[in-house]
Amino acid sequence: MTENTLSTRNWIVGVIVVIALAVLPFVLSKLGRTGEYWIWVTTEMLINGLFALSLNLILGYGGMVSFGHAAFFGVGAYTVALLMKKAGISMVLALAAAPVAAALAAAVIGWFCVRLIGLYFAILTLAFSQLLYMIVFQWYTFTGGDDGIHGIPRPAFLDPVNYYLLCLVVFVVCFLMMRTIVNSSFGLTIRSIRENMERAKFIGVNVRRFQWYNFIIAGAFAGLAGGLLTELNKFAQTEFLHWSKSAEPILASLVGGMYSLAGPAIGAAVLMFLKIVLQQFHQTLVEIWAIVLGMVLLVVVLFAPDGMIGFFQRMRGKSDA
Amino acid sequence: MVGPCGSVPVGADRGLSLQPILHGQAVMTIQYYVFLLVNGLSLGMLLFIIASGLSLVFGVLRVINFAHGSLYMIGAYVACTLATFLSGGSFFHFLLLLLVVPPVIAILGFVLETTLFRRVYQQEHLLQLLLTYALVLILDDVVRVIWGGDPRSVVRPDILAGSVSVLGMALPSYNVFVLLLGPIIALGLWYLLYRTRAGNVIRAAVHYPDTLGALGVNVSWVMTATFMLGCWLAGLGGVLVAALANVDLGIGMERIIECFAVVVIGGLGSVGGALLGSLIIGVGISFFQLPFGRWALVFPYLVMALVLIIRPWGLFGKPER
Numbered sequence: 001m002t003e004n005t006l007s008t009r010n011w012i013v014g015v016i017v018v019i020a021l022a023v024l025p026f027v028l029s030k031l032g033r034t035g036e037y038w039i040w041v042t043t044e045m046l047i048n049g050l051f052a053l054s055l056n057l058i059l060g061y062g063g064m065v066s067f068g069h070a071a072f073f074g075v076g077a078y079t080v081a082l083l084m085k086k087a088g089i090s091m092v093l094a095l096a097a098a099p100v101a102a103a104l105a106a107a108v109i110g111w112f113c114v115r116l117i118g119l120y121f122a123i124l125t126l127a128f129s130q131l132l133y134m135i136v137f138q139w140y141t142f143t144g145g146d147d148g149i150h151g152i153p154r155p156a157f158l159d160p161v162n163y164y165l166l167c168l169v170v171f172v173v174c175f176l177m178m179r180t181i182v183n184s185s186f187g188l189t190i191r192s193i194r195e196n197m198e199r200a201k202f203i204g205v206n207v208r209r210f211q212w213y214n215f216i217i218a219g220a221f222a223g224l225a226g227g228l229l230t231e232l233n234k235f236a237q238t239e240f241l242h243w244s245k246s247a248e249p250i251l252a253s254l255v256g257g258m259y260s261l262a263g264p265a266i267g268a269a270v271l272m273f274l275k276i277v278l279q280q281f282h283q284t285l286v287e288i289w290a291i292v293l294g295m296v297l298l299v300v301v302l303f304a305p306d307g308m309i310g311f312f313q314r315m316r317g318k319s320d321a
Numbered sequence: 322m323v324g325p326c327g328s329v330p331v332g333a334d335r336g337l338s339l340q341p342i343l344h345g346q347a348v349m350t351i352q353y354y355v356f357l358l359v360n361g362l363s364l365g366m367l368l369f370i371i372a373s374g375l376s377l378v379f380g381v382l383r384v385i386n387f388a389h390g391s392l393y394m395i396g397a398y399v400a401c402t403l404a405t406f407l408s409g410g411s412f413f414h415f416l417l418l419l420l421v422v423p424p425v426i427a428i429l430g431f432v433l434e435t436t437l438f439r440r441v442y443q444q445e446h447l448l449q450l451l452l453t454y455a456l457v458l459i460l461d462d463v464v465r466v467i468w469g470g471d472p473r474s475v476v477r478p479d480i481l482a483g484s485v486s487v488l489g490m491a492l493p494s495y496n497v498f499v500l501l502l503g504p505i506i507a508l509g510l511w512y513l514l515y516r517t518r519a520g521n522v523i524r525a526a527v528h529y530p531d532t533l534g535a536l537g538v539n540v541s542w543v544m545t546a547t548f549m550l551g552c553w554l555a556g557l558g559g560v561l562v563a564a565l566a567n568v569d570l571g572i573g574m575e576r577i578i579e580c581f582a583v584v585v586i587g588g589l590g591s592v593g594g595a596l597l598g599s600l601i602i603g604v605g606i607s608f609f610q611l612p613f614g615r616w617a618l619v620f621p622y623l624v625m626a627l628v629l630i631i632r633p634w635g636l637f638g639k640p641e642r
Binding site for chain 1: 385437440441446447448450451452454455456457458459461462463466574575578581582585589615616618619622625626629630633
């Protein structure tokens with residue numbers, strides 16, 4: 001199959017999926033209370049999908065393992081919460097500010113982190129996210145500590161269906177932006193750094209700067225996802241910054257395939273679906289959600305690493321999906 | 322939405338009880354600084370006991386064990402549970418905890434190493450990181466399921482519950498005990514590593530595992546033994562902290578990041594570096610508590626960021642590992 005027909009096929013599949021997703025809430029809203037619940041669930045799937053996609057820019061395409069991506073998710077979430085609740089700024093402006101604030105945080109944190117590779121990078125991202133978590137936790141007067149910030153207003157015209165559609169539009173726009181990014185010369189440079197940092201250096205690529213920009217872009221998208229989730233739940237809480245929140249997009253990327261563009265979003269949806277199935281099955285199963293996530297991760301690491309690498313090698317030739 | 326550790330008040334006021342007991346009025350003299358120094362050193366020694374295990378394991382296995390903090394936390398909880406059976410108070414019972422709990426954690430380490438870690442030594446870094454990360458997710462949640470979210474602690478033995486008088490100051494004797502135990506452990510480790518055949522084998526495994534294997538040493542058992550030793554140290558730290566401060570679900574993550582700071586400062590794999598790093602972090606936190614209160618916990622992150630920028634391989638480490 002040539003690259004052109006593959007690309008055309010991807011476009012057709014993409015358009016069909018988007019149309020199906022756009023029709024979905026109208027079907028669901030006919031189903032009464034269960035339908036409302038599922039609209040809420042699918043909205044959160046879109047948001048988690050965006051979060052997973054943002055991490056994959058650095059994890060899959062950049063080859064940088066970050067254990068602190070929740071930091072930017074949380075910064076976006078708290079930006080929206082604080083601006084809307086305390087400053088009374090409109091939702092659109094607050095949502096626009098979320099990625100900006102997250103990008104700023106990512107710029108500061110990333111400036112330190114990209115100086116390191118591999119193991120040290122992972123440690124430092126984890127440490128910085130814990131630092132932010134602690135600040136939010138301790139700074140009770142500003143962030144509400146572990147009470148979080150509740151009662152974030154929602155404009156009247158945004159009923160669940162409309163909010164779903166808003167998230168869908170944001171998701172699709174972000175997806176196309178990321179697609180453009182990873183297929184641009186910037187994206188190709190990022191991938192060449194992942195493949196062989198030394199060679200990238202030899203041909204004159206400023207590795208650190210590219211990784212830094214990539215880190216900031218990923219942070220911005222994560223911040224937008226955080227902002228959207230805050231508005232969906234009408235609250236922001238410290239859990240958004242917790243280290244276990246950083247695990248979710250990693251897992252989503254692993255499950256969905258981290259060397260493809262749409263994979264992590266699909267992985268996020270699958271994981272969330274799994275969570276809900278467990279919930280329906282037995283309430284206590286959700287209380288051990290972290291154990292379930294850990295087990296899934298263990299199984300992938302122990303029994304599918306060849307599958308992952310094999311997948312990686314297959315994707316290498318056509319990773320412009 | 323809500324993270325898997327929803328109900329955990331991580332970072333709540335569990336502050337290590339390192340506030341000095343002052344004689345009479347506030348003595349803002351040199352004595353007060355001696356207090357801070359003693360408390361800082363004892364915290365540093367506690368950190369050293371845990372971090373040296375982390376560092377040792379990294380040195381031989383080349384895997385940074387994110388789950389080290391979880392093992393330490395399990396040690397603390399096991400100590401708490403055993404203490405309730407022993408109806409604490411006597412020094413003998415406390416000694417029993419010190420003798421029993423660390424081997425239990427070492428056995429847990431044996432199981433983890435032989436069933437999980439051993440499978441990924443040949444794999445790429447990313448998979449090793451994700452494996453230990455999965456273990457953190459699982460172990461932390463298992464602890465929450467078994468012991469619940471309530472903080473608990475071990476009653477200090479009578480001998481160590483009071484204070485000892487040094488230079489006209491009453492220093493909490495338990496802190497002095499930890500402060501004295503640290504150097505004993507450090508000496509013991511030094512003796513083990515540099516004066517015994519087992520130590521020679523371990524040090525050889527750090528640098529030339531292949532040659533060691535060719536000489537007829539079963540390297541994989543050396544790795545298992547080293548991992549168990551690391552876990553033994555984590556368990557020892559757990560018992561010690563259980564009588565020092567409240568044990569809750571956040572201590573694993575909080576301590577592992579302090580340990581990262583310690584090993585980053587000292588250099589990964591260097592036990593001597595771990596000693597220096599622990600003392601810097603311990604004393605630093607203790608002194609920063611005076612002007613900054615709870616915000617002193619930010620100190621390790623600052624030092625870690627600083628060291629990672631100036632000398633990423635640590636003070637005692639070697640570049641380009």
